[in-house]
Amino acid sequence: MPWWKTVAATLLAASSQAWASTACRCFPGEKCWPSETTWARFNRTVEGHLVKTVPLGTPCHAPNYDAVTCATLKSGWLLPEEHYDDSSSVMAPFFANGTCDPFHPVSKPCLMGNYVSYSVDVGRPEHIAATIRFATEHNIRVVVRNTGHDYNGRSTGAGALAIWTHHLKDLSIHDYHDRHYQGKAITMGAGVQGFEAYELADAQGYQVVGGECPTVGLAGGYSQGGGHSALASRYGLAADQVLQWKVVDGTGRIMTATRDNEHSDLFWALSGGGAGTYGVVFSMTSKAYSATPVSGLNLTYTAAGLSSDAFYETIEVFHTVLPALVDAGAMSIWYYTNAFFSISPITAPNIPVSQLVELLRPFTDHLDQLKIKYSMSANQFDSYYAQYKGMQGLIEVGTAQYGGWLVPRSVVQDNNKALVKAYRNITESGATFIGVGLNVSKKVAGNVHNAVLPAWRDALIDTTLTTPWNWTDSALMLERQRQMTEDFIPQLRALSPESGAYMNEGDFRQPDFQSVFYGPNYAALRKIKAKYDPHNIFYGKTNVGSDEWRERDDGRLCQVSQWQADWPEFGTVGALEL
Ligand SMILES: Cc1cc2nc3c(=O)[nH]c(=O)nc-3n(C[C@H](O)[C@H](O)[C@H](O)COP(=O)(O)OP(=O)(O)OC[C@H]3O[C@@H](n4cnc5c(N)ncnc54)[C@H](O)[C@@H]3O)c2cc1C
Ligand SMILES: *[C@@H]1O[C@H](CO)[C@@H](O)[C@H](O)[C@H]1NC(C)=O
Ligand SMILES: *[C@@H]1O[C@H](CO)[C@@H](O)[C@H](O)[C@H]1NC(C)=O
Ligand SMILES: *[C@@H]1O[C@H](CO)[C@@H](O)[C@H](O)[C@H]1NC(C)=O
Ligand SMILES: *[C@@H]1O[C@H](CO)[C@@H](O)[C@H](O)[C@H]1NC(C)=O
Ligand SMILES: *[C@@H]1O[C@H](CO)[C@@H](O)[C@H](O)[C@H]1NC(C)=O
Ligand SMILES: *[C@@H]1O[C@H](CO)[C@@H](O)[C@H](O)[C@H]1NC(C)=O
Numbered sequence: 397m398p399w400w401k402t403v404a405a406t407l408l409a410a411s412s413q414a415w416a417s418t419a420c421r422c423f424p425g426e427k428c429w430p431s432e433t434t435w436a437r438f439n440r441t442v443e444g445h446l447v448k449t450v451p452l453g454t455p456c457h458a459p460n461y462d463a464v465t466c467a468t469l470k471s472g473w474l475l476p477e478e479h480y481d482d483s484s485s486v487m488a489p490f491f492a493n494g495t496c497d498p499f500h501p502v503s504k505p506c507l508m509g510n511y512v513s514y515s516v517d518v519g520r521p522e523h524i525a526a527t528i529r530f531a532t533e534h535n536i537r538v539v540v541r542n543t544g545h546d547y548n549g550r551s552t553g554a555g556a557l558a559i560w561t562h563h564l565k566d567l568s569i570h571d572y573h574d575r576h577y578q579g580k581a582i583t584m585g586a587g588v589q590g591f592e593a594y595e596l597a598d599a600q601g602y603q604v605v606g607g608e609c610p611t612v613g614l615a616g617g618y619s620q621g622g623g624h625s626a627l628a629s630r631y632g633l634a635a636d637q638v639l640q641w642k643v644v645d646g647t648g649r650i651m652t653a654t655r656d657n658e659h660s661d662l663f664w665a666l667s668g669g670g671a672g673t674y675g676v677v678f679s680m681t682s683k684a685y686s687a688t689p690v691s692g693l694n695l696t697y698t699a700a701g702l703s704s705d706a707f708y709e710t711i712e713v714f715h716t717v718l719p720a721l722v723d724a725g726a727m728s729i730w731y732y733t734n735a736f737f738s739i740s741p742i743t744a745p746n747i748p749v750s751q752l753v754e755l756l757r758p759f760t761d762h763l764d765q766l767k768i769k770y771s772m773s774a775n776q777f778d779s780y781y782a783q784y785k786g787m788q789g790l791i792e793v794g795t796a797q798y799g800g801w802l803v804p805r806s807v808v809q810d811n812n813k814a815l816v817k818a819y820r821n822i823t824e825s826g827a828t829f830i831g832v833g834l835n836v837s838k839k840v841a842g843n844v845h846n847a848v849l850p851a852w853r854d855a856l857i858d859t860t861l862t863t864p865w866n867w868t869d870s871a872l873m874l875e876r877q878r879q880m881t882e883d884f885i886p887q888l889r890a891l892s893p894e895s896g897a898y899m900n901e902g903d904f905r906q907p908d909f910q911s912v913f914y915g916p917n918y919a920a921l922r923k924i925k926a927k928y929d930p931h932n933i934f935y936g937k938t939n940v941g942s943d944e945w946r947e948r949d950d951g952r953l954c955q956v957s958q959w960q961a962d963w964p965e966f967g968t969v970g971a972l973e974l
Pocket of ligand 2: 436439443444445446447448
C-alpha cells in the first residue's frame with residue numbers, strides 16, 4: 397500500500413467513529429438499541445406479535461441443558477420440520493455458525509451469533525408496515541424470514557428484527573382474468589408451503605408449480621428467486637406463473653403489483669429478481685392448471701465392479717437422452733458421486749409411463765449392454781400430488797454446502813465429453829453432483845414479463861454441487877468453500893462463461909455474483925430497489941444492492957463507504973472495523 401493511502405486509511409479509521417452509528421446498523425448492547433420499554437411499546441403497535449429470540453438449541457447448552465429435549469432436537473435437526481415453526485432457527489449450518497445447536501458441547505454457551513434478536517410474527521400487512529417504520533426509525537437491521545430454508549443465510553442476521561411471514565396461510569383457487577391470462581389461479585399468503593398448496597390444488601382438481609421439497613415456502617425465496625419444479629418443463633419456472641404480488645415496500649407502503657398496473661416495475665423485479673430485496677410480499681397469485689395424470693421413474697446403480705471410465709460413460713449417455721425427455725415435458729432430478737448414480741425421480745406430467753420408459757431407452761439399453769444391475773421403478777399416478785407422495789424422497793438439510801451452475805443445452809449436446817470430464821473431476825474430488833434437467837425456454841414459459849435470469853431459458857442442466865458438512869471441523873468447511881469457489885464452479889464456468897447460476901442454490905461466495913445470478917437485469921433491478929427501498933432497509937447476502945454492505949465478523953451490518961468502494965485494497969479497514 398503506498399504511504400499516502402496508509403495515512404488516508406489511518407485518518408479515516410480515526411475519524412470514522414463519528415459516522416459509525418449511521419454507517420452501521422444499530423447493534424444490541426449499543427446506546428442506540430431500543431430499551432425494553434421501547435420494545436414493549438412496539439409490541440403493542442404490532443398487536444402483541446413481537447417474539448424475542450430464544451435459540452432453538454437452547455436446551456442443549458448449560459445452564460439450560462435438558463438431556464431429553466436436546467436428544468429430540470438432535471434426532472430431528474436435519475429435517476426442515478424441526479426449524480420452520482421456530483421464529484429464528486436457521487437450516488444452513490454455516491450461517492447458524494455453531495453458536496447454539498445439539499452438535500457442540502453442553503458446556504459451550506448458547507450464543508445469539510447470527511440469529512435475529514426479535515421477530516414479528518406477522519398476522520396482517522399493517523404489522524409489516526409498522527415493523528419497517530420502527531426499524532427505520534431505530535436504524536435496526538431487518539431480515540425477511542419465511543421458513544428459514546435459505547442456503548445462503550439470507551433469512552437470518554445478527555442483531556436483526558425479522559419480519560416473519562410463516563403464519564400467513566390464506567389459500568384459495570379462483571378464476572383470474574387480465575390482458576395476458578384467463579384461467580384458474582391460486583392465491584396464497586406468503587407463509588404457504590408447498591405441501592399445503594399441492595394438497596388444496598389436488599383436492600380441487602388442479603396442479604401448481606412448486607419445489608421438490610414439500611416445506612419450502614412458495615411465495616418467499618422460492619418464487620421470487622426463480623423456482624424450479626418437477627412441473628417446470630411443462631409450465632416454466634415458479635416466477636413465470638406469477639400474476640400478482642401484494643407487497644409492503646421499504647417505506648411501509650402497502651401495494652399491489654401486476655404486469656400492467658403502476659407498479660409493473662416492481663412486479664417484474666419480484667418475479668425472479670431475488671427475494672428480500674424490494675419489499676415484503678404478503679400474498680402471491682399464480683397460475684393454476686387442470687390436473688393431469690403424472691408418471692414417475694426412479695433408477696439407481698452403483699459403480700461397484702465398473703471401471704471409472706465405464707461409470708462416467710453411463711453419465712455421458714444419460715445426457716444424450718435429456719433433450720428429448722425435457723422437450724416432452726418431463727423434469728429429471730438425478731445425483732451421483734464417483735460411487736453411485738440415482739435418478740430421483742423423473743416427473744412426467746401427462747406423459748404415459750410407457751412413453752417415459754421409451755424416452756429413457758437409449759440409456760437403459762446402454763446399462764444393459766454393460767450388464768449393470770440397476771433398480772428401476774416406473775409408475776403412473778392419477779395426479780401430480782399422488783406421484784409426488786409416491787416417488788419424491790426425503791430431503792435433509794444441514795448436511796452440505798452448496799454451489800451451482802446453469803449448463804446450457806448447447807454444452808451438453810456439443811461438448812458432452814468435456815462436460816463429463818469436469819463433472820468427473822469434481823465428483824472424484826469429493827463433491828456430490830445434483831442435476832435438475834429441464835426445458836424452461838420461452839416456448840415453455842410463454843408470454844411472460846419478469847426478471848428471471850435469462851440463462852435459465854437456454855439451460856438443460858441446472859447443476860448443484862454439494863460438499864459434505866462436518867459440525868466440528870470449521871477449518872475443513874472453509875477449505876471446502878474455497879474448493880467450491882475456486883476449483884469446482886470455474887470448471888463448469890469455463891465451458892459456458894456466458895451462462896450463470898441459480899441464486900437460491902448458488903455459491904454465496906460466487907465472484908461477480910451480480911452478473912452470474914442476475915445477468916443483464918442487474919442494473920435495472922438496482923434502480924427498482926432504489927425506488928421501492930430508498931433507505932436500503934432490505935439486505936441479504938448476494939441480493940441486489942448487497943455489495944454496498946458488509947457483514948463484520950460479529951455479524952454487524954455496515955455500509956461500504958464510497959472510499960472503500962474506490963479503494964478496495966483497504967479491505968476491512970474503516971466501517972468494517974469501527
Ligand atoms: C430442502 C430444500 C429443498 C429445496 N428445493 C428446491 C426446489 O425444489 N426448487 C427450488 O427452486 N428451490 C429449492 N430450494 C431452494 C429454495 O428455493 C430456497 O431455499 C428459498 O430461498 C426458500 O424460500 P423460503 O421463503 O422458504 O425460505 P427463507 O429462508 O425463509 O427465505 C429465503 C429468502 O426469501 C426472502 N423472503 C422470504 N419470504 C419473503 C417475503 N414474504 N417477501 C420477501 N422476501 C421474502 C428471505 O428474506 C430470504 O432472502 C430448496 C431448499 C431446501 C433447503
Ligand atoms: C408481546 O405481547 C404479547 C401479548 O401480550 C406477549 O405474549 C409477548 O410475549 C410480547 N413479546 C415480547 C417480546 O415481549
Ligand atoms: C423408487 O420408487 C418406488 C415407488 O414408486 C419406491 O418404493 C422406491 O423406494 C424408490 N427408490 C428409490 C431409490 O428412491
Ligand atoms: C422446449 O420445449 C418446447 C415445448 O415442447 C419446444 O417447443 C422447444 O423446442 C423445446 N426446446 C427448446 C430448446 O426450447
Ligand atoms: C481436477 O483437476 C485439477 C486441475 O486440473 C487437478 O489439479 C486435480 O488433480 C483434478 N482432480 C481429480 C480428482 O481428478
Ligand atoms: C468431523 O471432523 C472431525 C475433526 O476433524 C473428525 O474427527 C470427525 O470424524 C468428522 N466427522 C465426520 C462425520 O466426518
Ligand atoms: C462465525 O463465528 C466466528 C467466530 O465468532 C466469526 O469469526 C465468523 O465470522 C462467523 N461466521 C459467520 C458465517 O457468521
